[in-house]
Amino acid sequence: MNIKVGILGATGNVGQRFIQMLENHPVFELEALGASQRSAGKTYKDACYWYQTEPIPEEIANATVVSTDPNDKAYEDVDIVFSALPADLAKTLEPEFAKAGKYVFSNASAMRMESDVPLIVPEVNPEHFGMLDVQKSNRCSDGAIITNPNCSTIGAVISLKPIMDKFGIDLVNITTMQAISGAGYSGVPSMAILDNMVPYIGGEEEKMQTEALKILGSIDGNNFKNGNFKIGVSCNRVPVIDGHTESIFVKTTEEATPEEIAKVMDDFDPLKGLNLPSYAKPIVLREENDRPQPRLDRNTGNGMSIVVGRVRKDPIFSVKYTALEHNTIRGAAGASVLNAELFVQKYL
Ligand SMILES: NC(=O)C1=CN([C@@H]2O[C@H](COP(=O)(O)OP(=O)(O)OC[C@H]3O[C@@H](n4cnc5c(N)ncnc54)[C@H](OP(=O)(O)O)[C@@H]3O)[C@@H](O)[C@H]2O)C=CC1
Numbered sequence: 297m298n299i300k301v302g303i304l305g306a307t308g309n310v311g312q313r314f315i316q317m318l319e320n321h322p323v324f325e326l327e328a329l330g331a332s333q334r335s336a337g338k339t340y341k342d343a344c345y346w347y348q349t350e351p352i353p354e355e356i357a358n359a360t361v362v363s364t365d366p367n368d369k370a371y372e373d374v375d376i377v378f379s380a381l382p383a384d385l386a387k388t389l390e391p392e393f394a395k396a397g398k399y400v401f402s403n404a405s406a407m408r409m410e411s412d413v414p415l416i417v418p419e420v421n422p423e424h425f426g427m428l429d430v431q432k433s434n435r436c437s438d439g440a441i442i443t444n445p446n447c448s449t450i451g452a453v454i455s456l457k458p459i460m461d462k463f464g465i466d467l468v469n470i471t472t473m474q475a476i477s478g479a480g481y482s483g484v485p486s487m488a489i490l491d492n493m494v495p496y497i498g499g500e501e502e503k504m505q506t507e508a509l510k511i512l513g514s515i516d517g518n519n520f521k522n523g524n525f526k527i528g529v530s531c532n533r534v535p536v537i538d539g540h541t542e543s544i545f546v547k548t549t550e551e552a553t554p555e556e557i558a559k560v561m562d563d564f565d566p567l568k569g570l571n572l573p574s575y576a577k578p579i580v581l582r583e584e585n586d587r588p589q590p591r592l593d594r595n596t597g598n599g600m601s602i603v604v605g606r607v608r609k610d611p612i613f614s615v616k617y618t619a620l621e622h623n624t625i626r627g628a629a630g631a632s633v634l635n636a637e638l639f640v641q642k643y644l
């Protein structure tokens with residue numbers, strides 16, 4: 297089965313990652329490259345400043361960029377759009393695409409916490425796709441919006457899920473060290489970040505705290521119900537190009553040794569049998585004392601695995617460990633594409 301798809305924000309940092317994830321995809325056929333009026337009408341290679349190390353796929357380089365108007369003819373045969381739009385635009389445009397009958401798989405933060413919009417990590421809460429019927433009925437639309445979380449939230453919830461399922465979780469405390477690509481190409485000036493770190497990322501701590509509780513929660517009737525634990529987060533920007541590192545402290549409900557925690561993380565592989573094209577083992581454990589590191593480990597599982605190391609006892613919490621995710625692959629475009637692959641296989 298081939299499904300025609302489009303990208304909104306195709307010329308941006310995350311849009312480029314979408315193009316890479318969708319190149320030679322066995323199910324999704326890329327049909328529409330949407331961007332601003334500055335870019336629409338130009339060839340992709342002229343409209344976009346390509347930041348990736350691999351060249352622009354040939355068939356994309358000379359394709360014409362279109363607008364992000366859902367009535368644009370380019371979207372006529374498209375069933376799914378992947379959104380890498382700035383959040384303020386996503387807030388108005390994503391509902392318009394859903395209204396036009398499209399399934400919108402969004403990276404943007406705008407709709408994540410809406411009461412009828414699922415915020416999904418396929419390995420963690422696929423049952424939240426169940427909320428789509430409620431959303432369609434609330435919004436009288438044939439299409440729907442499905443979001444994936446903030447890049448730092450993803451690494452946290454994937455690593456917490458097997459611990460929660462086996463031992464329960466009471467408290468979580470996280471300190472992040474986030475790459476500059478998370479803020480976009482011109483988001484952090486080099487003068488601000490070289491020879492430096494910045495102990496603030498606007499809105500990030502609040503997003504991680506609320507999103508983690510939604511994802512690790514359940515569905516109660518027509519509502520989402522938050523997970524039953526407390527979480528506090530502290531976010532920092534560090535001079536790394538790609539790869540968010542997190543230092544995670546967990547107090548479990550039942551006692552657990554670091555070895556037991558490491559084992560449940562290593563065994564965690566819930567979608568293994570489905571053969572989803574972008575799926576990789578969700579957690580890859582490293583035994584060395586000095587791993588994971590962003591430069592060495594971010595491409596593990598083609599950038600789709602969370603790399604966990606230094607699982608050890610903590611005298612205040614139960615256990616602490618370090619987790620790393622590729623923020624623009626697993627934390628953004630890859631997360632959306634995997635959501636769509638699971639949706640098409642199991643829920644469409
Ligand atoms: N899941 C996650 O945690 C992550 C999410 N993100 C989110 O993904 C989104 C994109 O981020 P990023 O790729 O870094 O951003 P960029 O600034 O690199 O790209 C923005 C894209 O949106 C397009 N765009 C801008 N203005 C308009 C407009 N008025 N109308 C139509 N299109 C427009 C741009 O087109 P043009 O080139 O023509 O200007 C470009 O394609 C953001 O919402 C960001 O927060 C990002 C990283 C990780």
Ligand SMILES: N[C@@H](CC(=O)OP(=O)(O)O)C(=O)O
Binds near residue numbers: 403404445
């Ligand atoms: N704020 C994240 C990236 C991002 O865009 O997150 P969100 O999609 O939640 O706005 C970072 O800077 O690393």
